[in-house]
Amino acid sequence: MDTKECHIFRNTFKKFVAKEITPNVAEWESKRAVPRGLWIKMGEQGFLCPWLPEEYGGLGVGFEFSVIINEELIRGDGFGVGVPLHSDVATPYIHSYARKEIKERWLPGCTTGETITAIGFTEPNAGSDLAAIRTTAVKDGDSYVINGQKTFITNGYFADLIVVAVKTDPKGGHKGISLILVDKDAPGFSRGRKLEKMGYHMQDTAELFFEDCRVPSSNLLGEEGEGFKYLMEKLQQERLEVCIKCQVYAEEAFREALTYAKKREAFGQPIGNFQNTAFRLAEMATEVQLGRTFLDNLILNHIQGKDIVQEVSMAKYWLGEMVNRIAYEAVQIHGGYGYMEEYRICRIYRDARALSIFAGTSEIMKLIISRNLGLRS
Ligand SMILES: Cc1cc2nc3c(=O)[nH]c(=O)nc-3n(C[C@H](O)[C@H](O)[C@H](O)COP(=O)(O)OP(=O)(O)OC[C@H]3O[C@@H](n4cnc5c(N)ncnc54)[C@H](O)[C@@H]3O)c2cc1C
Structure with missing residues (x-):
């Protein structure tokens, strides 16, 4: 991991954090938000999803570059910047399991900062016990209709695209879980307040609501029932x-x-x-x-x-x-x-x-x- 490329990348990113993030931490903490402009700046410099292949705008580099970004964000007090969750947790679901046309539509934005992603698994009554989630998705023609609620969602308030865990077979336990992408403009999707937390203040952790929320069936990741x-x-x-x-x-x-x-x-x-x-x-x-x-x-x-x-x-x-x-x-x-x-x-x-x-x-x-x-x- 100690390659020359890694060394150069770390130095460049360190300078970026020192200039663009650390001086703003107090202000962003008080506003409970990181401005969208930071995401765009990070995208311009290749700091978002650097592992994505070049065809989607990434650098095609290994996980070690993500490690550098994560480490230097913390060292520069950018703990609440939800970039590691976007780059290394949410977007990999899309890259691994989404249909080709969905990847082509969304992944380039994940590298430019125009698309912020999140994962919506936890619900008010189901955190550790994911098999107990109650949010449902019912197939209706070419759509899924989603009903339910998520909470504690990192990047939840500003996310453009969310990987949501749903039950497509409510009686199927963990085998009834599927993953579906919901974009912020989907009818029936809304967000609650930014949650007030003990710490992690600049992070826009939020609740999400789905009321007869309709998304195209092509938003399903992989196969039904394979979500777990x-x-x-x-x-x-x-x-x-x-x-x-x-x-x-x-x-x-x-x-x-x-x-x-x-x-x-x-x-x-x-x-x-x-x-x-x-x-x-x-x-x-x-x-x-x-x-x-x-x-x-x-x-x-x-x-x-x-x-x-x-x-x-x-x-x-x-x-x-x-x-x-x-x-x-x-x-x-x-x-x-x-x-x-x-x-x-x-x-x-x-x-x-x-x-x-x-x-x-x-x-x-x-x-x-x-x-x-x-x-x-
Ligand atoms: C700041 C923050 C950001 C988060 N971001 C996200 C996000 O982006 N997306 C998302 O989906 N979720 C997110 N979460 C939710 C997080 O993953 C859950 O809070 C966590 O999984 C625990 O679930 P819970 O809060 O429902 O607690 P519970 O599951 O109710 O657990 C309560 C207590 O019981 C214990 N417990 C539960 N089951 C057992 C067992 N079988 N044996 C022993 N002890 C047990 C737990 O360890 C815990 O101590 C976030 C949470 C926080 C605080």
């Missing part, structure tokens, strides 16, 4: 994408704490000289390094096309908890200043809380891990 299978295929990368966020945020929180501990004085000496603080930082450094080693290996295996279901579940569970431990300790080391908005660690602490919840909670990850160990939990 497609989800399982793509969740590996989605969870890896979140693992990267966990790791980089842990590294950032640790760095903030270390810098502060060397600078802040109490009782006539830097607080980092107290053995308790020094040992805490030593423990944090160890956890962060363990996480990095595990994650880098996982990324490599994913790029090589290996099955990483068990390892990515372990990583999502462990890194999601680890970043919360590190963020908690880092705030503690900052004392009262850690609780103040003007200190970066305050935002990291708030944002990190979501990481052990979305893309599968820690408990669901443990469920997968234990089942793969042959246990019936």
